[in-house]
Amino acid sequence: MTRIILHGCMGQMGRVVSELAASLDDLEIVAGVDQRREADLPAYPVYERIRDCREEADAVVDFSVAAAVDALLEDCVQKKLPLVLCTTGLSRAQLDALDAAAGEIPVLKSANMSLGINLLLRLVRDAAGALKDAGFDIEIVEKHHRRKLDAPSGTAIALADSVSKGLTGDHPYVFDRSTRKEQRPKEEIGISAVRGGTIVGEHDVIFAGTDEVITLSHSAYSRAIFAKGAIAAAHFLKGKRAGYYDMSDVIGS
Numbered sequence: 001m002t003r004i005i006l007h008g009c010m011g012q013m014g015r016v017v018s019e020l021a022a023s024l025d026d027l028e029i030v031a032g033v034d035q036r037r038e039a040d041l042p043a044y045p046v047y048e049r050i051r052d053c054r055e056e057a058d059a060v061v062d063f064s065v066a067a068a069v070d071a072l073l074e075d076c077v078q079k080k081l082p083l084v085l086c087t088t089g090l091s092r093a094q095l096d097a098l099d100a101a102a103g104e105i106p107v108l109k110s111a112n113m114s115l116g117i118n119l120l121l122r123l124v125r126d127a128a129g130a131l132k133d134a135g136f137d138i139e140i141v142e143k144h145h146r147r148k149l150d151a152p153s154g155t156a157i158a159l160a161d162s163v164s165k166g167l168t169g170d171h172p173y174v175f176d177r178s179t180r181k182e183q184r185p186k187e188e189i190g191i192s193a194v195r196g197g198t199i200v201g202e203h204d205v206i207f208a209g210t211d212e213v214i215t216l217s218h219s220a221y222s223r224a225i226f227a228k229g230a231i232a233a234a235h236f237l238k239g240k241r242a243g244y245y246d247m248s249d250v251i252g253s
Helices: 012-021 066-079 092-101 115-131 154-166 224-237 247-251
Strands: 002-007 027-033 059-062 083-085 106-109 137-144 189-195 201-209 212-220 243-245
Touching: 002 012, 002 224, 012 027, 012 224, 027 224, 059 066, 059 224, 066 083, 066 092, 083 224, 092 106, 106 224, 106 247, 115 154, 115 201, 115 212, 115 224, 115 247, 137 154, 154 189, 154 201, 224 247
Parallel strands: 002 027, 002 059, 059 083, 083 106, 106 243, 137 189
Antiparallel strands: 137 201, 201 212
């Protein structure tokens, strides 16, 4: 049995995690953390900060907002709680604080908790390496619902980073070509963001060559896939040593 504290339990993803956890025999949410106090509180106690929680836990699963991450890291380090961090859009200072925290507690961070996306990260790295000398241009297109605040998505950046690992030399990321009139430089990686409707998440990595195109894609049809990945990560972190982990550790390299 893995016991977790759910940070951001009243948010949209927090509710999905709560619903999924209720159907599992090997996981228990012992407490939640959220600033909101709504009428339909979950069946576990809800606190304002991790430091206020009285329950023993094996890990913290976070689906909150970037503004809450500073206190989250402080409290997890203080209480020596492993952390699965699912919040994106962190500042450079917060990423540095996360690195420091990983020196004291197990930390798992991923731009996307989907097991399928994390397999895609590996596939695009391998594809980029196989095609790097064949003259393929690489473009990434991501689509999300209208309420998503950051663009491009953290997952799109992670995919670009994986592509870069398979290549040699410098490959700058380009997010906007509207101010220039020139042919596409072969070294760049284009990243485009679409926002609209209720799209859960779609990511296409396009390898465009002469007379042929290869597209590696992932489509999310439900937020449950992110909850499943976060729970798998919590199971993985239980009992681990301090350090920095990611979803590739969960699915196996």
